[in-house]
Amino acid sequence: MQEFVEFTLGGVSDGVIYAAIGLSLVLIWRATRVLNYAQGGLAMFTSYIALMVINATGNYWLGFVVALAAGLVIGGVVERVVIRPAAGKPHLNTVIVTIGLLILVEGLAGIIYGSKNRSFPTPYSIVGAKIGSFDLGEGASPSAIFTAVAVLAAAGLLAVLFRYTPVGLRMRASAFSGTVAQLMGVRVGRITTLGWALAGLIGALAGMLVTPQTFLYPNSMDSIFVLGFTAAVIGGLDSPGGAIVGGLILGVLLNYVTGYVGSNLPELAGLALLILVLMFRPSGLFASTATRQV
Amino acid sequence: MPASSLAVTDVVAGYNSTPVLNGVSITARPATITAVLGANGAGKTTLLRTISGFVRTRGGQVRLDDVSLTRLAPDHIARAGVAHVPEGQGVITELTVEENLKLGLLLRRRADRAAALEDAYRKFSILADRRRRHAATLSGGERQMLVIARALLSAPRVLLLDEPSLGLAPKVVAQVMDLVRQLRDESGLTVLLVEQNARSALSIADQGVVLNLGKVVATAAAGELAADVALRRHYLGF
Known part of the structure; x- marks a missing residue:
């Protein structure tokens, strides 16, 4: 029983991180129908920026805020400088552009910061909580709880933004029909930039939350990106809520597989889950559209 | 808000290197309905898309009262007071x-x-009953009401309507035409109405413009166009 609780809580803790990456991918997909392969790389880069600030000031929270701000700015700049020129051209162009951006960002990080693994601080303890002699594991540590709260709060704020504010309505209208949005006076270009900026912020948040577990190096977010992408596809690339649920399902599943079957199998299990979802629910579990261009 | 006029003067516009409009001039006077008629491919939809900024002009001018709309982006044109209800709703x-x-x-x-x-819901009570539903669940006529109501909510000075009767049952077409007439009569709105259904359009319009292969071939009072048998048979199909 203790193992089950430990694996479940650990899965939830990992899952919210996959969810955060998935959420950032969903934000961009909804706004521009682009899958940003560089999302993980950008999160890695903002984590480096945070680490520099933390090392220089000794203040974790200053680094945290700077990372989120950097994610916001970098996301917006990437849209304006890299993505917009490829808009309206064949879909493959954008795919290649984002892959090229990933290579560029990882290369830059290697040049600027070197390729060695760097440890990354956590704001709270990673020691798991106990109820009497019942050990809940690292999934119930203060750090894990902070991770879950941070991601769920971000998702909640985004949900409120989308559902209840004029900006959110502009973003949704631009995503579903840029032409109609323009007819209603919406500056679709600005809204698209905002979508990428917010995605950059969420990606930076994911980077800050996951990096303490993985060390920081130029490729440190690659595998996390794949799992975040899987979470987004499971939930349906159109659905922010779906990305959260997809991330949680994936996190818990991978922890069960690691704990009960073998530590070398979780990636395989993740891919198996992805294939199953694509076979039986190709639009994902929560997608609003029935078809997707592959 | 005082009624506005829309003037399209010698406009040349099209897609890629192919001009669709070749020197089109149309003036929609304040608080009137101007029906733009013609066969498929005449350039009617391109004309509206040019006015609302989705097709760039290569020559000529588009003016809303004293303000030039030529080469402005679609969202700027919308903010200037032009509401475009596109074909296909x-x-x-x-x-x-x-x-x-x-x-x-x-x-x-x-x-x-x-x-x-709330005012829109009073005018379009069918929409008030369905306010929480997804728009996908609406019938064709209800969707047409929705897009017209949405356009009106932007408080436009000029309304561009592209084929509002497309795919609708005759009874619903009559309702839509009645609504357009009311907009002119009660709200003083200037309407540019593109229609395949020339008979319906002319029945409510003040003036008609006939396009053929990107050129204006006739401009006259709606009654005169409807009475011109040769023109009707040649260009309007009734």
Whole structure:
């Protein structure tokens, strides 16, 4: 029983991180129908920026805020400088552009910061909580709880933004029909930039939350990106809520597989889950559209 | 708001290197309905898309009263007071009826939005009953009402309507035409109405313009066009 609780809580803790990456991918997909392969790389880069600030000031929270701000700015700049020129051209162009951006960002990080693994601080303890002699594991540590709260709060704020504010309505209208949005006076270009900026912020948040577990190096977010992408596809690339649920399902599943079957199998299990979802629910579990261009 | 006039003067526009409009001139006078008629491929839809900025002009001018709209972006033109209801309706099916309507309100002052929305629900009671539903669940006629209501919520000075009767049952077409007539008579709106159904359009219009292969071949009072048997048979098919 203790193992089950430990694996479940650990899965939830990992899952919210996959969810955060998935959420950032969903934000961009909804706004521009682009899958940003560089999302993980950008999160890695903002984590480096945070680490520099933390090392220089000794203040974790200053680094945290700077990372989120950097994610916001970098996301917006990437849209304006890299993505917009490829808009309206064949879909493959954008795919290649984002892959090229990933290579560029990882290369830059290697040049600027070197390729060695760097440890990354956590704001709270990673020691798991106990109820009497019942050990809940690292999934119930203060750090894990902070991770879950941070991601769920971000998702909640985004949900409120989308559902209840004029900006959110502009973003949704631009995503579903840029032409109609323009007819209603919406500056679709600005809204698209905002979508990428917010995605950059969420990606930076994911980077800050996951990096303490993985060390920081130029490729440190690659595998996390794949799992975040899987979470987004499971939930349906159109659905922010779906990305959260997809991330949680994936996190818990991978922890069960690691704990009960073998530590070398979780990636395989993740891919198996992805294939199953694509076979039986190709639009994902929560997608609003029935078809997707592959 | 005083009624506005829309003047299209010697406009040349098209897609890629192919001009679709070749020196088109049309003036929609304040608080009137101008029907733009012609066969498929005449350039009617391109004309509206050019006015609303989706097709770039290569020559000529588009003016709303004293303001030039030529080469402005579509969102600028919308903010200047031109509401375009595109062919195929332009409902965002993923949003609810109310969310679609709220898009129209984005151009209004925040303080006016709630009252304007309630006013729209009074005028379009069918939409009030369906406000929480997704727009995808609406019938063709209801969708047409929705896009017209949404356009009106932006408080436009000129309304561009592209084939509002497309795919609708005759009874619903009559309702839509009645609505357009009311907009002119009660709200003083200037309407540019593109229609394949020339008979319906001329029945409510003040003036008609006939396009053929991107050129204006006739401009006259709607009654005169309807009475011109040769022109009707040659260009309008009735």
